[in-house]
Amino acid sequence: MKHYEVVAAIIIDDDQFLCVQRDHGKYDYISLKYEFPGGKIESGESKEQALERELLEELDLNIKIEKEFLTVSHQYPDFSVTMHSFICRALNSEFNLKEHIAFKWLNPENLSTLDWAEADLPIVSKLMKEY
DSSP states (O other), X not given: OEEEEEEEEEEEETTEEEEEEEOOXXXXXXXXXXXXXXXXXXXXXXXXXXXXXXXXXXXXXXXXXXXXXXXXXXXXXXXXXXXXXXXXXXXXXXXXXXXXXXXXXXXGGGGGGSOBOGGGHXXXXXXXXHO
């Protein structure tokens, strides 16, 4: 079974978090789910470099990484992930959805209203406790 090392950006602006919705994909169980933006770490990249590259690729967004937040290991039916999440600030106010179909800015207490990808749920619950 495939295993991926991935990074995710928890982008805070004005006490709200950026949540992005996945498009239809080959796996039903993550299609159309919300997630924190990010992606796979390429060989030779640091987690921070991967995160900065993925956000530019997916959203045209430059970020400032503030601190590591939570690492989640999750087993999906067809693959597993180790996801390293980071608290970030956006450096530009505009961004473009290139791979996602929708986004929302939500206060911590409203994060649980979305249908999240399972690997993101531990991050959501920790954010709701700490922010």
